[in-house]
Amino acid sequence: MAEEISGLEFLKSFDIFANFTDEALKRLLSKVEILELDAGMPLFAEGETADSLYVVVSGEIKITRKIGEDMEKDVSLLGPKSICGEMSLFSGRTKRIAGARAKSYTRYYKIHIDLVREMFVGDPEGTSRTFKAMMLARYHQLAKSDRELATVYELSRLMGSDLNLKEFCHSALELICFSIPQAESGLIYLLDRRSGDYIRRGEVGYEQAPEILYFDPPAARVIGLSLGAARMDPIVVSDPLRTAGMLKGIAEAKAAIVMGIVVDEKLAGYCLLMNQSQVFFEKDCDMNLLRSFSVLLSSAIDNRSRVSGFGGH
Amino acid sequence: MAEEISGLEFLKSFDIFANFTDEALKRLLSKVEILELDAGMPLFAEGETADSLYVVVSGEIKITRKIGEDMEKDVSLLGPKSICGEMSLFSGRTKRIAGARAKSYTRYYKIHIDLVREMFVGDPEGTSRTFKAMMLARYHQLAKSDRELATVYELSRLMGSDLNLKEFCHSALELICFSIPQAESGLIYLLDRRSGDYIRRGEVGYEQAPEILYFDPPAARVIGLSLGAARMDPIVVSDPLRTAGMLKGIAEAKAAIVMGIVVDEKLAGYCLLMNQSQVFFEKDCDMNLLRSFSVLLSSAIDNRSRVSGFGGH
Numbered sequence: 001m002a003e004e005i006s007g008l009e010f011l012k013s014f015d016i017f018a019n020f021t022d023e024a025l026k027r028l029l030s031k032v033e034i035l036e037l038d039a040g041m042p043l044f045a046e047g048e049t050a051d052s053l054y055v056v057v058s059g060e061i062k063i064t065r066k067i068g069e070d071m072e073k074d075v076s077l078l079g080p081k082s083i084c085g086e087m088s089l090f091s092g093r094t095k096r097i098a099g100a101r102a103k104s105y106t107r108y109y110k111i112h113i114d115l116v117r118e119m120f121v122g123d124p125e126g127t128s129r130t131f132k133a134m135m136l137a138r139y140h141q142l143a144k145s146d147r148e149l150a151t152v153y154e155l156s157r158l159m160g161s162d163l164n165l166k167e168f169c170h171s172a173l174e175l176i177c178f179s180i181p182q183a184e185s186g187l188i189y190l191l192d193r194r195s196g197d198y199i200r201r202g203e204v205g206y207e208q209a210p211e212i213l214y215f216d217p218p219a220a221r222v223i224g225l226s227l228g229a230a231r232m233d234p235i236v237v238s239d240p241l242r243t244a245g246m247l248k249g250i251a252e253a254k255a256a257i258v259m260g261i262v263v264d265e266k267l268a269g270y271c272l273l274m275n276q277s278q279v280f281f282e283k284d285c286d287m288n289l290l291r292s293f294s295v296l297l298s299s300a301i302d303n304r305s306r307v308s309g310f311g312g313h
Numbered sequence: 314m315a316e317e318i319s320g321l322e323f324l325k326s327f328d329i330f331a332n333f334t335d336e337a338l339k340r341l342l343s344k345v346e347i348l349e350l351d352a353g354m355p356l357f358a359e360g361e362t363a364d365s366l367y368v369v370v371s372g373e374i375k376i377t378r379k380i381g382e383d384m385e386k387d388v389s390l391l392g393p394k395s396i397c398g399e400m401s402l403f404s405g406r407t408k409r410i411a412g413a414r415a416k417s418y419t420r421y422y423k424i425h426i427d428l429v430r431e432m433f434v435g436d437p438e439g440t441s442r443t444f445k446a447m448m449l450a451r452y453h454q455l456a457k458s459d460r461e462l463a464t465v466y467e468l469s470r471l472m473g474s475d476l477n478l479k480e481f482c483h484s485a486l487e488l489i490c491f492s493i494p495q496a497e498s499g500l501i502y503l504l505d506r507r508s509g510d511y512i513r514r515g516e517v518g519y520e521q522a523p524e525i526l527y528f529d530p531p532a533a534r535v536i537g538l539s540l541g542a543a544r545m546d547p548i549v550v551s552d553p554l555r556t557a558g559m560l561k562g563i564a565e566a567k568a569a570i571v572m573g574i575v576v577d578e579k580l581a582g583y584c585l586l587m588n589q590s591q592v593f594f595e596k597d598c599d600m601n602l603l604r605s606f607s608v609l610l611s612s613a614i615d616n617r618s619r620v621s622g623f624g625g626h
Binding site: 065069090140149154296299 | 378379380381382384386388389400403404410411437440441444445447448449451452453454455456458459460461462463464465466467469470472473475487488491492575578601604605607608609611612613615616
């Protein structure tokens with residue numbers, strides 16, 4: 001009974017179920033399959049016929065899309081209390097437009113779409129409210145994807161422009177700070193190969209940061225260490241104490257994202273995104289966007305630094 | 314009367330109206346405002362309160378998103394027979410999540426959401442079919458955006474990898490050919506600064522293309538000419554005769570996309586995407602993706618060509 005009630009509350013936390021009666025949801029729950037997957041096992045494949053939707057109870061599901069005959073790319077990660085496959089409700093028995101695979105050991109509900117459709121038919125009023133809420137959620141997802149695409153396209157436009165190094169760094173920082181709402185300010189420091197110092201080459205919302213760093217800054221050491229392992233992956237620092245230690249002598253902030261700028265596999269500088277007023281966490285950031293930004297920034301700076309004498313050359 | 318009937322057929326061509334009766338649509342039509350905008354005039358601004366949806370009769374509307382305090386970026390273009398602003402139907406009176414502006418002289422219907430809601434209330438059955446069709450369309454749009462993002466992110470991953478020039482060209486071509494279904498095959502030729510020839514450095518689906526071009530290929534001349542005007546913009550060639558002329562001595566194809574690879578503002582090579590079996594048109598291609606691909610390809614080749622001796626160095 002406790003299991004059933006908690007299952008009920010669990011279902012009601014989703015848009016798709018929130019507008020139906022307890023009775024209807026209990027009937028649904030009694031027919032739900034509770035299943036599990038080990039890490040790496042597929043939930044469904046892109047192109048497969050879709051007849052069920054899935055609710056993640058615990059664990060993580062990767063959503064993947066084919067980007068080549070034998071290549072696939074993770075496009076998103078669904079944690080506990082996520083739902084996927086609900087498109088099949090609207091499309092009839094069509095093909096999955098994405099694949100799904102367990103990232104870690106995952107427990108989930110498998111709910112046949114016929115069961116949900118039955119519930120829809122029994123309550124037109126609830127169905128109408130449900131459709132509205134779901135439609136709105138899709139519009140917001142679309143807005144997020146479109147904005148992310150616009151950011152990446154604008155960054156590649158900047159890369160193709162004839163901005164000099166300093167102008168490029170400033171514009172790129174402006175762009176990424178706007179796209180990551182948690183980033184209130186940003187700094188780019190690049191290694192000057194003559195002096196061996198890190199020189200400020202871009203700043204947004206943080207003009208009082210030092211122009212030159214005469215010592216090896218802690219942030220650079222952290223990136224230097226991480227280069228050996230997961231090369232170029234941005235680091236999100238959410239602990240104010242750790243943030244203060246890492247940014248010592250550079251800036252005051254409660255949370256920071258630290259990205260290495262890598263040229264010829266050597267650290268040629270770094271980009272810092274900061275939040276002075278609040279702590280934020282990795283889950284708030286789009287790691288795909290940050291990773292891509294970090295690579296594109298490095299590549300553009302590599303090209304421009306040959307002219308200016310900054311960077312790894 | 315002729316006007317009314319054609320207006321009726323016009324409305325019925327949209328998901329949102331297709332499932333309602335002629336009577337309901339005629340009632341709606343009698344209250345629609347038919348308006349016009351000159352090129353450059355705003356239809357609505359991002360952040361503005363949303364109370365209407367818009368149907369483009371003739372002309373073009375740009376959809377824009379803010380990517381900075383004073384920066385906006387075009388994210389899509391709506392031609393004749395497009396609809397926008399329909400999110401307001403589901404959200405109540407909320408803010409626009411994107412802006413819209415006439416690209417050319419545009420005639421459009423402005424339809425207050427209360428009129429559409431009235432029609433929905435009067436026909437629950439039609440409303441349910443409408444919601445399903447619209448929801449499905451949003452899922453497909455999301456899939457397109459996600460795939461485009463996955464492509465750009467994968468390309469930036471390739472840029473940050475330690476692939477050599479030839480491996481990079483091959484992988485990048487595979488990626489873009491998969492993302493643009495009209496591109497059945499692809500070639501990359503890069504200028505060898507020692508011999509002055511264009512050498513094949515990447516091919517997908519077209520192994521019989523010549524390894525070396527001993528003459529200045531027509532495609533290169535076309536790109537060279539276009540460099541002065543709209544720098545780096547990919548050219549979509551849909552006319553089989555023009556395609557044959559442009560690709561003379563390189564490949565046989567009915568349609569082609571020609572992209573310049575530009576290093577230090579000079580033409581350092583080019584990327585050709587081809588379709589041997591059918592003609593396609595500019596509207597089938599995502600120009601944002603192509604433009605971005607062209608810039609990123611140029612930047613990555615610039616970095617890698619210093620090592621290999623190819624490209625503009």
